[in-house]
Amino acid sequence: MNSIDPSKSAPASDLQRILCIGGGPAGLYFALLMKARNPALQITVVERNRPFDTFGWGVVLSDQTLANLRAADAPTAALIGNEFHHWDDIQVFFKGRQVRSGGHGFCGIGRKRLLNILQERCLELGVELVFETDVADDQAMAAKYKADLVIASDGLNSRIRQRYAEVFRPDIDLRNCRFVWLGTHQTFDAFTFAFEQTEHGWFQAHAYQFDDKTSTFIVETPEAVWKAHGLDQMEQPEAIAFCEKLFAKYLGGHSLISNATHLRGSANWIRFPRVVCERWTHRIDVEGRSVPVVLMGDAAHTAHFSIGSGTKLALEDAIDLANEFAQGGTVDHVLEGYEARRSVEVLKIQNAARNSTEWFENVPRYTGMQIEQFAYSLLTRSQRISHENLRLRDTQWLSGYEQWLAGGKALPPMLMPYKVRGLTLKNRILVSPMATYSAVDGVPQDFLLVHLGARALGGAAMVFVEMTSPTPEGRITPGCTGLYNDEQQAAFKRIVDFVHTQSSAKIAMQLGHSGPKGSTRVGWEGTDEPLESGNWPLLAASALSYGEQNQLPAAITRAEMDTLRDQFVDSTRRAAECGFDWLELHCAHGYLLSAFISPLTNLRTDEYGGDIEARCRYPLEVFRAMRAAWPADKPMSVRISAHDWAPGGNTDADAIVVARLFKEAGADFIDVSSGQTTRAAKPVYGRMYQTPFSDRIRNEVGISTIAVGAITDADQANSIIAAGRADLCAIARPHLADPAWTLHEAAKLQSRDVEWPVQYLSGRDQMYREIAKQQQLAAAANAAMAAQNSEETH
Secondary structure, eight states: OOOOGGGGGGGGGGGOEEEEEOOSSHHHHHHHHHHHHTTTTTEEEESSSOTTOOOOOEEEEEHHHHHHHHHHHHHHHHHHHTTEEEEOOOEETTTEEEEOOOOOOEEEEEEEHHHHHHHHHHHHHHHEEEESSSOOOOOHHHHHOSOOOOOOOOOTTTHHHHHTTHHOEEEEEEEEEEEEEEEEEEOOOSSSEEEESSOOOEEEEEEEOOSOOOEEEEEEEEEHHHHTTTTTTHHHHHHHHHHHHTHHHHHHTTEHHHHHHHHSGGSSSSEEEEEEEEEEEEEEEETEEEEEEEOOGGGTBBBOGGGGGGHHHHHHHHHHHHHHTTTTTTTHHHHHHHHHHHHHHHHHHHHHHHHHHHHHGGGGTTSSSSSHHHHHHHHHTTTSSSSHHHHHHHHHHHHHHHHHHHHHSSOOOOGGGGGEETTTSSSSSEOOOHHHOOOTTTTTOHHHHHHHHHHHEEEETTEEEBBBBSGGGSSSSSSSBBOOHHHHHHHHHHHHHHHHHHOOOOEEEEEOGGGGOOOOOGGGGGOOOOOOSSSOOOOESSOOOTTTTTTOOOOHHHHHHHHHHHHHHHHHHHHHHHSSSSEEEOTTTHHHHHHHHHHTTTTOOSTTTTHHHHTTHHHHHHHHHHHHHOTTTEEEEEOOOOOOOOHHSOOOHHHHHHHHHHHHHHHHHEEOOOOOSSTTTTOOOOOOHHHHHHHHHHHHOOOEEEEEEEEHHHHHHHHHHHHHSEEEEOOOHHHHOOHHHHHHHHTTTTTSOOOOGGGGGGHHHHHHHHHHHHHHHHHHHHHHHHHHHHHHHH
């Protein structure tokens, strides 16, 4: 089978006949949009169900999606809008208490009513609707209607996607919870999340009203809990009775109703299938003609119901493809543009949906929280809704939450102080350790004094020294720092003294050994690439090189392990004598101790290889020895790679074990990074992409965490801290570009709850004034645009 061949493509203007296989929102909406824009088109929608008949309860669309519908086809949007039940509030019930916040802007409509409107609009425009026809052969159906284009809108269990799977390459992931889609005549004046604990675990209900007398009521629970209650063995009436009893306090005496009476027993409870396709377009042979077929809606992708985006995605697929056709060009050019653009947009939604799905799959992770933070975590679970976005939605509620979180005066969460052991940090922002490759023979030079000093003056609570080796051979590059002789110690003490005397910031030392990634060039000459000359011998957990060009290290012996442990302890004592406030052990990124932890780099057959506990044995031995030598009133953290991002490597489940072991050994914090343990790693990047690992470790292990990785602004940092996904945020690259990142981000928030150096106060005042002016101008411009849009709409 061949995918689209541009040589066979005709101009879009030559398109005469379109066949939509599947009469869900995607197929119907695309048909009416194309027919409205080009009445000469012959468009047929073939649907297996009867006319004006469908299954399901209500669907949810956001205000933004409604705006998209109005722009695409105002008459249809008006018909849909007249049937909507609109609400702004979300209400969370948890442990006998409730939290309600507003400004969320959603609408509910019955799925049946939505399809009826789309069907009626199709008939009004002249689209041919063919019902009660189950399409077993798309090619035969395309031949019957002489189609020039086939829209595969045949839903979640798409036969077309399955038939051409080697082209579309679908990836289907069945999620971990079981859920049942029910209805009730109890009405809700807010989108309602209700959580109930049983002897076997937690259940949650997602409830929302979609017409004057009916609400959707979805009940969800992890499969293990579902089975523990015997729901997999219950027939439908018994299972519904169970749910009615469990959620009776929210139903007001009303019953729960199923409209899937054609299903029996546990078939009513399903696991959500996440569908993603590598390709969306293909060509099929129709009686000797090469006819393009394109996936749309659930046939192409799904997004979990907890962010209510399945119908949204289907409708926006239809809008996008119709708009692309309006631009002209060849049919294949149109379809390629549609696939390229929509696949990116859908991936963004699916990433958010994955975060949301995992939140609901792991409710026990958050049940130790009080409802205030539990609700905040729920609202921001997808990482698409941020702290300042919540402020726009409901300023009063968020201000109250900030006050509750701070235990007094409302503060931006990132500016709240934090106390650990005998150390108090003035806020939650750290300057992450970043290699500068500017030492000479391991001795930090004036560059590092200025570099760290500037950032200590820039508002962050603490600055980290880059990874520093306890031995000459443990340095990554010749330009990396060491702490194994008096000259290095004296140079570091000078930096520590500057930070302590000229700022209110604290300063941390990070100790680590490069292992198989040592003897390489400085970063701007080739990261992780070996030196062209002057190499030194390397040690590793096993005799595996980091890359084809890197040296082959020797597997460290027990005697060498003893010596290195003692060298770490010596550097620890030196760090204490320098006056460092905090000590971190680097066990991430493929360096020596990390190489013990990952199964990809530890092939040992002695007591330091094998399962995860054995692989952690030597790093824990080093950590315990350092902890014993480090002052008891000062904190220690451990940086780990929480995921190897490579087949056969550690995952976040393994990171839970690693974090527990270090917690038991006396670690105060886990600094949660990921990857870089192997060149085969393929991380899934994105904003705050490592934060979910921090969230899981913090809330499952019960240890404080530092979040790091693609955190770029105060809004993200505030969201992370406020949701309890981490206790501190380490900011790396933004601090390279702006030493005063914390001060400048606080100024954008117009918060004065941050300390500026007295020498810079006049600059502070000017910055606050200028930012305030810019924000006022932007607000005025947005208000004018909103007023203009309102006039055009009405």
